[in-house]
Amino acid sequence: MDHFQARTLSLGSPVAAERELRRMGVDPGGIQRLLPKMSSHCIQIPRLQCRQANILKQEMLALGGDAAVARGSVACSIEASDAILMGTEKQLRQLCTRLARQPFGLPSLGEELSTLLDRIATPAFFWRTSRRELPLTRPLIMGILNITPDSFSDGGRYLDPARAVERAEQMIAEGADIIDIGGESTRPGAPAISAQEEIDRVVPVISAIAKSSSIPLSVDSWKGEVARQAMDAGAEIINDISGLGFDPSLAQVAATSKAGLVLMHTRGTPDGMQRDTEYGDLLAEVMQGLRHSTETALSAGVERELICLDPGIGFAKSAQGNLELLRRLREFQSLGLPLLVGTSRKSFIGAAIGREVHDRLFGTAATVALAVSHGASILRVHDVAAMRDVADMARAIVEG
Structure with a gap:
């Protein structure tokens, strides 16, 4: 009996398909005709x-x-x-x-x-902020800098502005592309604080980092006045966990400042969001929420090239829901905007592997690698050096 050694091909992208056709010696004109098939x-x-x-x-x-x-x-x-x-x-x-x-x-x-x-x-090739275009040909690492006493992972460590600036410099040296600075904890159950308290925490740090470094700075806030003062201090990105759902003034601040704008999906405020994690169709509802946020931003005058989307892993989602979002991340490509994913050290990782918050490095690494392979362009992480390597290696495997 003859053995022809037939096999299936796993060609995850048009680039991989074109490479295989070229390897076979297919006529260059025929390659363009065959790729869509x-x-x-x-x-x-x-x-x-x-x-x-x-x-x-x-x-x-x-x-x-x-x-x-x-x-x-x-x-x-x-x-x-x-x-x-x-x-x-x-x-x-x-x-x-x-x-x-x-x-x-x-x-x-x-x-x-x-x-x-x-x-x-044709996925997005760049993400624009108020100061530059960030190329998305390589995954971007957004380093987390929490100026809070009560964040779930590093609360209280960087309340001193001098220590916060030191930490930013360390993350830059480790390969961060963006520093995301937050003054209010958004962990499940976290209480809200006033805009002035948040401003007092983040603005001095943003100002100090902006004077010593040219790295893009992001403010992690849903409050319009906090975002406005952060932009004046040197930030160029607004990272809004509410997807423009909590403070109506934030959309106008984003439009006026030309900030890069991260729109995240959530349901309810952090103090009660984990009591509302049931969905009829998780992917459809998250996608619809992100569409609504995008339309709100565009209606306010935010340019499309400034918008980035975040499915909100860990926000009003069950542990299984978070895993489903990661498995099906590529479906968000249909929205046509860059995708940011933040899984770092979150509780669903602990639930899956039985590890406490400071022992979730390898669990986080698995989520980062899968996120990159499924189309994420920006990864928001605590452990910059390790996740820089993980993201670059995942990209090397996917794209060659």
Whole structure:
């Protein structure tokens, strides 16, 4: 019996697919024709009318792909159906063209699908702040600097401004690309503090670091006045855990200052958020929350190139929910914006491996490596030197 040694190929990116075709000696013109056929996509569309779902099913089958719809959709015996489109990029782009000629609002769906495919094919190459463009060709490490007495991991260690500046200098030497400075703990159950107290903690530190270093500085705050004074002191990024949901003035501060803006998903304030961790569809609800935050920012005048998204791992999520977000992180590519992930030393790591907060280095490393492999561009971490190596190694494996 002949053995042909057939095998599957795991080509995680168009770059890897093109490399394999070049290795085989495929004609360069043929490579560009074949690439779209080598990647299959699954795209979910919720709550379609049955007549819309049925047309999508017929069109995908005609193109050589497929679509999953709910039982009862064909007979229109149910009110609505989700659909999962399954096909290559080429088949899905052909579907977009065909939908332009269909009724029932499907031309607008075709336009939306075309935009989504563009976002998947060409992820963001840079993130803009008020002072520069940060290239995303290599994962960025955001070092955490908590000027708080009660943060879950390092509360009280850097309340003295001189020690805080020392710590920033250490993280810069270890390879940090950004320093994220926070004056209010956002750990589960943490009480709120006044804007003035937060300003008194972070502004002197931001000012001192800005005078001694050119590294981009981020202020971790949801309060408009804190962000405004932090930007005046030398920060260029606002990291908002509320996704513009807590203080209506923050959106205008971000727009006026041209700050880089991190919009995170959460549900409820830190003092009560872990009492609300149940979701009907976790990914869909987190994604919808981030879409809403993005629309709020854009409506306030924030430019799209300034926005970065954070799914909020550890914020109003169960331990299993956090793991699911990491597993399915690549789905956030459909939003078309850079992705920041903060898992460092968090309790879901302790729950998975049975380690206390200061013994979660290797657990954190696993989450950072997986986040990079699934499309994260910025990693917010405590252990800068170790996670710099982890992120760079993960990138080397994924991209070669």
